[in-house]
Amino acid sequence: MDFVLCIHLHQPVGNMEHILERAYEASYLPFLDTFEEFEGIKLNLHISGYLLEWLSREKASYVERLKNNVRLGRLEILTGAMYEPVLSMIPREDAIGQIRMHKKFVKELFGTDSRGMWVAERVYEPHLPEIFREAGIEYIVLDDHHFKAVGLKEEDLYGYYLTEFENHKVAVFAGLEFLRYALPFKNLSEIDSYFRRVESTGGKVAVFADDGEKFGLWPGTYGHVYKSGWLRQFFSYLNENKEWLNTATFGEYLEKSKPLGLIYLSCNSYREMGEWCLPSKRIVDYNGLLNRANPNDRDFIEGGYFRYFLVKYEESNDMHKKMLYVSKLASKKKEAKKALYRAQCNDAYWHGVFGGLYLPHLRSEVYKNLIEAENLAEKKKGIPHAILYDINLDGFDEAILNTKNMRAYFLLREGGVLYELDYKPQAVNLVATLMRRYEAYHEKIRSAIPRERVNGTKTIHDLVLAKEEGLENILHYDWYRRACLVDHVLGQDVSFQSFFRSQYYEPGDFVKEPYVGYVDKSKGEAKLLLRRDGNFWKGGSGEPLSITKVVTMKSSEDKILVEYTLHGEVKEAFLFGVEFNFSFLGSGGERFMEVGKERFGLTKKGTIPPSSSVRFFDPYQRIEILMSIEDPLEIWTHPVEVVSLSEEGFEKNYESTMFMPLWFVDLKDGKKSFQIEIHINGLRNNNHIQ
CATH class of the missing domain: 2.70.98.10 (Beta-galactosidase; Chain A, domain 5)
Known part of the structure; x- marks a missing residue:
């Protein structure tokens, strides 16, 4: 059985220098240090464009180490849309242009042609395979929630499927929710039991695909992951069990395995997003329904639709519609187009467990880039x-x-x-x-605990903290x-x-x-x-x-x-x-x-x-x-x-x-x-x- 470990590193356009430095020191660097200690382990990595630009400029030795691991065959680099837009929210030509820009940048830095792509916030819509193929993408990774929402069970997801739109075909892997919540929070015995259960059912591959910042940057995780040695213990476990649990890259698995079949997925994202994009006053009702539902029925409770953020937050719609307007103006001017692409970074357009829309510097950066693009593109006459x-x-x-x-x-x-x-x-x-x-989470404020009392063994979705x-x-x-x-x-x-x-x-x-x-x-x-x-x-x-x-x-x-x-x-x-x-x-x-x-x-x-x-x-x-x-x-x-x-x-x-x-x-x-x-x-x- 194969285990595909996929890490996604991202910082939004305009995030402050000290935040990038802290993320690097607390998460990106120690993860790589630990990974390189274990030669038998393989990793899949996506780094969004703004962060990759910063790393190549400020941390050249880190990028060189990644490149060396690519040469050794231990690391597969996934591409993405350059400045991490939600693809369904931007014009088709911009989406293709952003993917091609990131692919080109990855090729320049690492000398590799990325076959696979990270889909921002795993926001998927059925027309996207055409965009993927037009940009040269062979596979993507989403969440198991996408597949369960159309009727599949977890035991149907230990492989990959093919989907298409108007004859444009792409392979789709499912990142497993259990692993997303287990790493790096559960103890190794629980994780081992899970892998053995998957293997015993004839599963060919189990995929973990999630944020790298949870390994050190999220509250309390640095001590748990590195000082207490969780990551080193996990990699040791993988090495010790490599005879039956082999770490692999997506590309390797594609080469040796056939698809499980054809699949058509609906408009979806990961499960939590379905909650966040609902109207705030309906989120309590939604969670009540989830809590009352039989566990076997929860996969069919969809929640909301990502684009509803544009209705939920008028200020998000203001930015989005200005972006669409500027996109028409900037289509033929290279410098204007780059500023436009930067303005399409997804973070400031929505809000969930991260600050997103509520962070003034992110909204300001969207407007800065849109105004710069408009300045470059508009006719003075x-x-x-x-x-x-x-x-x-x-x-x-x-x-x-x-x-x-x-x-x-x-x-x-x-x-x-x-x-x-x-x-x-x-x-x-x-x-x-x-x-x-009003936000639904305002109901929890009185029960919030001080941040400094967090020990790092709960996921960010379970914590109720106050700064x-x-x-x-x-x-x-x-x-x-x-x-x-x-x-x-x-x-x-x-x-x-x-x-x-x-x-x-x-x-x-x-x-x-x-x-x-x-x-x-x-x-x-x-x-x-x-x-x-x-x-x-x-x-x-x-x-x-x-x-x-x-x-x-x-x-x-x-x-x-x-x-x-x-x-x-x-x-x-x-x-x-x-x-x-x-x-x-x-x-x-x-x-x-x-x-x-x-x-x-x-x-x-x-x-x-x-x-x-x-x-x-x-x-x-x-x-x-x-x-x-x-x-x-x-x-x-x-x-x-x-x-x-x-x-x-x-x-x-x-x-x-x-x-x-x-x-x-x-x-x-x-x-x-x-x-x-x-x-x-x-x-x-x-x-x-x-």
């Missing part, structure tokens, strides 16, 4: 321009204003808000934030998306605290309702007129209220001028607030907010005395935002902080700073008008204005 275009494919037009140094995207169907503001020279989206939303205490105190949920130019019509009795907690009544119907938009482009400027004829609701009846905001962007200036006019038949006075959410990757260091002559940190929470002059300063993104606000009554501000789940447990993430000037409005005298000006400066060398 015709700028400035203003268009209405359904970029997010929801059936409603968005408004896009584009000038020499800025792009602004407005959501007409929901509040006429500014949901993306790109500053081209720095390739940064200043509104790359998230709303505070700090008191996280339950910041669980507040928004009822609208975080953006800029969010128009709040508030009663005079609304307090800052109730607004911060999102526990208040809003009599105006403007925040989530549609605005009518008209665009105009004249010489040197792009303009957008937004208007909603809504109501001020009181006691079940509405009093007419209209809000008009005119947005002007001149190509000669990095400024946005917003002119507001409110008029209607509202009998009582009210508060009107214009909410801004600026994202800065972090809240500490030298970042600050300056209101008048008073300086605050970005996590300032409360009411600030009014001032017409506001400044945000972020030397890390090399951005300064200057605001001129006409006669506000007062200013409210608070950090937008969320509790998310990562491999290290529950953690607090700063997403943006909410900043809202307010005005006292009494329409008995007719109308209320004022204006706000936003000026973006790029900084040079972290502190000098360009």
Whole structure:
């Protein structure tokens, strides 16, 4: 019987240098050190493109050691899509291009033509075999869950199958869930019993295919895997039992074995993904169903569908649809295409047990690469321009204003808000934030244990950890998306605290309702007129209220001028607030907010005395935002902080700073008008204005 050991190493595009260093020291290097001690063992390895670029640049000796093991026949290198996109989420030509790019890079580094491929997050759809074959792929490895979902049992999976799409054929191996949970957590006697059971049923091969980071980087695993010697003991066990349990590469097994048959698989991923991509409030129901089900029936309980993340998280859909839009622009420009490929890295588009979408630096990196690709690909002729275009494919037009140094995207169907503001020279989206939303795992926060008490014998899926205490105190949920130019019509009795907690009544119907938009482009400027004829609701009846905001962007200036006019038949006075959410990757260091002559940190929470002059300063993104606000009554501000789940447990993430000037409005005298000006400066060398 053969045992195919396949390790997948991955770091998302834009992950921080110190994280890559820690992963290398805690996992990648000691795993290779231990592996090389045992000459009889063979390994299959996939390294995603961003990490492989870093290793080839920073750890050349490590790459050379891998190359030597390839020459010795001990190591088979799998290819993948270069920057680890979920293939079903990107255009066909991009998918083929990414695979070919990674194959070429592997050939340059290791001198080998990869026959097999790692499928990111094992997200499979039935049309993918055509893409695989077009890119020169002969085999892939998925999870046993894919096969069980169409009716197979585990004993049917000790080999490989063939599948096809429109006559494009590929071999498919099944990574076994027992092994995925057993390595490196169970003791060797349990693992030995499993292998012997497989062998006794006539099984020809058992496949382990999972993340290499679980061998040292996951919480508590370094001590367990290396200091306590689990990996060395496991490799010793394999060597001692090699007469009946032979380690093999995928390629070797393919050469000597025939397929078990033909298979057609549905849209699927590994089992846990089916939970994570469900609507948050249905996850509890799903887990309840799983717990009640007979073990033999659980394979048929599918859960959700990966693409639903684009519905579950609007912010993910924003990035995804911008990516599709930019893909069309970048198709014929090499440098633009590489930036596009980097932006297609999957991690920031979804969220499960890892931080993913909730990590600001990953979302920022997606936008950085998309903006760079768009900068390289767009035609300068015709700028400035203003268009209405359904970029997010929801059936409603968005408004896009584009000038020499800025792009602004407005959501007409929901509040006429500014949901993306790109500053081209720095390739940064200043509104790359998230709303505070309920996640099913929030129910577990009070039972979470401190991270330092973990011993490394539980998998990451079983751990309930907290990186700090008191996280339950910041669980507040928004009822609208975080953006800029969010128009709040508030009663005079609304307090800052109730607004911060999102526990208040809003009599105006403007925040989530549609605005009518008209665009105009004249010489040197792009303009957008937004208007909603809504109501001020009181006691079940509405009093007419209209809000008009005119947005002007001149190509000669990095400024946005917003002119507001409110008029209607509202009998009582009210508060009107214009909410801004600026994202800065972090809240500490030298970042600050300056209101008048008073300086605050970005996590300032409360009411600030009014001032017409506001400044945000972020030397890390090399951005300064200057605001001129006409006669506000007062200013409210608070950090937008969320509790998310990562491999290290529950953690607090700063997403943006909410900043809202307010005005006292009494329409008995007719109308209320004022204006706000936003000026973006790029900084040079972290502190000098360009």
